Amino acid sequence: MTKKSRKTLRKFAIAIPLLALGFYVIPILTTIFIVLGLIDVLRNDNKNWALFSGYFLGNGIFTWLLSPFNLLVDLLCYRNRGxxxxxxxxxxxxxxxxxxxxxxxxxxxxxxxxxxxxxxxxxxxxxxxxxxxxxxxxxxxxxxxxxxxxxxxxxxxxxxxxxxxxxxxxxxxxxxxxxxxxxxxxxxxxxxxxxxxxxxxxxxxxxxxxxxxxxxxxxxxxxxxxxxxxxxxxxxxxxxxxxxxxxxxxxxxxxxxxxxxxxxxxxxxxxxxxxx
Structure with a gap:
């Protein structure tokens, strides 16, 4: 198994229990964050595994957590051309x-x-x-x-x-x-x-x-x-x-x-x- 594969497995090993806990304790809020995160990440043009992995499990996690605020800001601004x-x-x-x-x-x-x-x-x-x-x-x-x-x-x-x-x-x-x-x-x-x-x-x-x-x-x-x-x-x-x-x-x-x-x-x- 490659170093990259081991790193990905470690991320899943941490993320899956946390996600399950979120759905159990605060199911509505967890669902909202996932839906808004998907809306946010789909703004990117290259929609592949690296994009979603990086956004939800990598260095994009802060962007995901701020997605409700960022999407609200989008409503207050002119069209974002990227x-x-x-x-x-x-x-x-x-x-x-x-x-x-x-x-x-x-x-x-x-x-x-x-x-x-x-x-x-x-x-x-x-x-x-x-x-x-x-x-x-x-x-x-x-x-x-x-x-x-x-x-x-x-x-x-x-x-x-x-x-x-x-x-x-x-x-x-x-x-x-x-x-x-x-x-x-x-x-x-x-x-x-x-x-x-x-x-x-x-x-x-x-x-x-x-x-x-x-x-x-x-x-x-x-x-x-x-x-x-x-x-x-x-x-x-x-x-x-x-x-x-x-x-x-x-x-x-x-x-x-x-x-x-x-x-x-x-x-x-x-x-x-x-x-x-």
């Missing part, structure tokens, strides 16, 4: 995204040099300017203001030959924006379901990170991606922003588990980079 283009956002959302990206484009070399000076060695790093609206590193003046729609501004750094496994994000109040600062023509891409985006073909990728996705760097050098979270386009942007602020503490605790293999750089006070 993978987005920037011009599909309202104009004021686009202006904020372009404002931040223009800073990264103009000061790319300075920002990358500053990241390298603070990252040191490691597999994965996250250089954080803002995290769910909380200000962290303040060495780029343009990132120190409070944005209306953008709630996270960071740079994700991968060492050479470093990739994530397939995984789900937990919460659907926001969408993930990635922009590659140094596109190289190699096996360096982000994939959400069947949508596979090579950075040298398109440096900008926007998607719903509660869908199954992965990020791959099969290049020998470092991969730098601007990493932003923007609230979902909605007729009620103030409500969505308020809900994100309310749950941000819990989300940070969950993300501590999601980012356990990352070096989070958020407290250093390096020399100011390109202050305006």
């Amino acid at each position: 993978v987005w283009k920037l011009d599909q956002f309202p104009p004021d959302y686009q202006r904020e995204v372009n404002e931040v990206l223009d800073v990264f484009k103009a000061r790319k070399d300075e920002i990358i040099a500053d990241i390298d000076a603070n990252f040191g060695s490691g597999r994965r790093g996250m250089y954080v300017y803002q995290w769910y609206g909380k200000h962290k590193i303040d060495n780029v003046a343009e990132f120190n203001k409070d944005f209306k729609y953008i709630k996270t501004i960071a740079v994700s750094v991968f060492s050479g030959r470093e990739s994530t496994s397939w995984h789900f994000g937990p919460l659907r109040l926001s969408l993930r924006i990635l922009y590659n600062l140094i596109p190289v023509k190699s096996e360096v891409f982000v994939q959400c379901g069947s949508a596979k985006n090579y950075w040298h073909e398109n440096p900008l990728f926007i998607f719903d990170d509660t869908l199954l996705h992965r990020s791959v760097n099969e290049y020998d050098g470092r991969r730098y991606c601007v990493f932003m979270d923007i609230i979902r386009p909605s007729p009620f942007p103030g409500l969505i922003s308020t809900l994100l602020a309310i749950v941000s503490v819990s989300v940070e605790r969950i993300n501590a588990m999601f980012y356990k293999n990352w070096k989070m750089i958020a407290s250093s006070k390096p020399k100011k980079v390109g202050a305006a």
